[in-house]
Amino acid sequence: MNREHLRSLFTAKSAKVDTNRGEAYYAKLYDQCKARLEQLKKIEPLRKISIKEILEDEGVSRRDFLKWVSATTAMLMLPSSFAPLVAEAAELMNRIPVIWIELQDCAGNSEAFIRSDGPKVDEIILEIISLEFQETLMAAAGHQAEAQLDDAMEHFKGKYLLFVEGAIPVGPGREWCTIGASGETFEEHLKRVANDAAAIVAVGTCATFGGVPAAAPNPTGAVGVMDVVNDKPIINIPACPANPANMVGVILHYVLTGQIPELDSLLRPKFAFGYRIHDNCERRAHFDAGEFVEEWGDEGAKNNFCLYKMGCKGPMTFNNCSIVRYNESVNWPIGSGHGCIGCSEPGFWDKYAYERPMADANIKMAPNGGVEKSVDQFGLGLLTAAGVGIAIHAAASAIAGKKSEGDKE
Ligand code: SF4
Numbered sequence: 001m002n003r004e005h006l007r008s009l010f011t012a013k014s015a016k017v018d019t020n021r022g023e024a025y026y027a028k029l030y031d032q033c034k035a036r037l038e039q040l041k042k043i044e045p046l047r048k049i050s051i052k053e054i055l056e057d058e059g060v061s062r063r064d065f066l067k068w069v070s071a072t073t074a075m076l077m078l079p080s081s082f083a084p085l086v087a088e089a090a091e092l093m094n095r096i097p098v099i100w101i102e103l104q105d106c107a108g109n110s111e112a113f114i115r116s117d118g119p120k121v122d123e124i125i126l127e128i129i130s131l132e133f134q135e136t137l138m139a140a141a142g143h144q145a146e147a148q149l150d151d152a153m154e155h156f157k158g159k160y161l162l163f164v165e166g167a168i169p170v171g172p173g174r175e176w177c178t179i180g181a182s183g184e185t186f187e188e189h190l191k192r193v194a195n196d197a198a199a200i201v202a203v204g205t206c207a208t209f210g211g212v213p214a215a216a217p218n219p220t221g222a223v224g225v226m227d228v229v230n231d232k233p234i235i236n237i238p239a240c241p242a243n244p245a246n247m248v249g250v251i252l253h254y255v256l257t258g259q260i261p262e263l264d265s266l267l268r269p270k271f272a273f274g275y276r277i278h279d280n281c282e283r284r285a286h287f288d289a290g291e292f293v294e295e296w297g298d299e300g301a302k303n304n305f306c307l308y309k310m311g312c313k314g315p316m317t318f319n320n321c322s323i324v325r326y327n328e329s330v331n332w333p334i335g336s337g338h339g340c341i342g343c344s345e346p347g348f349w350d351k352y353a354y355e356r357p358m359a360d361a362n363i364k365m366a367p368n369g370g371v372e373k374s375v376d377q378f379g380l381g382l383l384t385a386a387g388v389g390i391a392i393h394a395a396a397s398a399i400a401g402k403k404s405e406g407d408k409e
């Protein structure tokens with residue numbers, strides 16, 4: 001892979017994040033969003049539940065809510081003038097019906113958004129969405145649950161957002177993964193429920209790229225949603241688990257604009273997956289200075305040096321966890337001393353989940369500890385490493401043949 005080829009990968013349209021589209025664009029978008037919210041206000045809420053009351057019950061102050069609104073507006077890459085609209089959209093989340101199905105999974109993404117000692121605003125917002133069907137959370141089981149799903153699909157035909165968690169087995173033996181008394185396979189089930197959805201949100205790396213079930217030797221032939229459904233808008237929110245902030249971001253964007261957000265070539269929203277972990281990592285200064293952890297527990301580890309030599313795949317991984325973090329923004333893997341294993345990239349379990357640097361990444365230490373003298377070496381090394389990640393984008397995109405721009409409702 002030569003340097004020119006890598007440069008072209010970096011400058012591909014799908015790899016660019018345009019954070020400033022100019023005044024005229026935002027003025028038009030503002031009017032569109034306002035009209036959309038007015039339209040939603042006329043719709044009877046699907047759940048008689050007020051965000052104000054829940055925030056009060058959970059002890060979240062108005063100030064904290066407004067702080068969340070500003071942060072979410074920025075996360076969605078909108079100017080601050082959109083903040084009042086984002087606040088309104090949060091209050092209107094109970095107008096959008098959501099059906100959530102689980103396939104070959106561990107329910108880790110469901111857990112990610114319901115497990116919280118003192119829920120922060122993201123979790124509260126997810127509580128007020130109109131969740132019409134969610135096997136892990138609902139009381140109904142068996143025939144009752146099946147009837148509930150059928151009712152929801154019929155009642156909200158063409159309007160519901162379908163969240164899918166888990167991979168789809170399509171190889172020999174896929175008939176071992178079935179749902180319900182009729183023995184419907186996961187693939188048949190997904191296709192049936194997807195048929196009348198307005199859009200599909202694949203949450204977690206299993207639903208997006210096959211994830212752990214697809215790891216070699218992939219005994220069930222596990223694949224992601226985009227390999228099975230090809231006639232619906234699909235938004236991928238990978239990671240293991242997907243970050244609740246990104247799930248909220250996608251639903252909010254849909255409520256606010258009526259459209260799915262702008263996507264990269266792997267159908268991931270650019271607002272969350274437009275940058276690499278490495279771009280915003282708190283240990284980046286140590287990487288640039290050539291200061292690495294060389295073995296677990298050494299002086300470098302005690303001083304929070306860069307984890308690249310311990311196998312960190314942050315330079316190849318596109319995700320926003322270095323900014324948003326996990327567990328109510330308390331910490332994230334690199335913050336707690338372990339390198340990134342690239343969980344939001346296709347094939348991560350086989351490609352990235354080991355404690356060694358990428359063999360062909362060619363990132364060298366600065367000869368004298370400073371980045372100034374070796375910026376080219378670092379540049380080339382980094383380009384090579386990141387190029388691997390971007391090449392995966394490009395290859396997967398070519399295979400999937402998916403479009404990179406946001407689709408309309
Ligand atoms: S290699 Fe990993 S630990 Fe080091 S700066 Fe990059 S993302 Fe952070």
Ligand code: SF4
Binds near residue numbers: 319339341
């Ligand atoms: S740091 Fe890397 S492995 Fe960890 S959650 Fe983020 S993308 Fe996944």
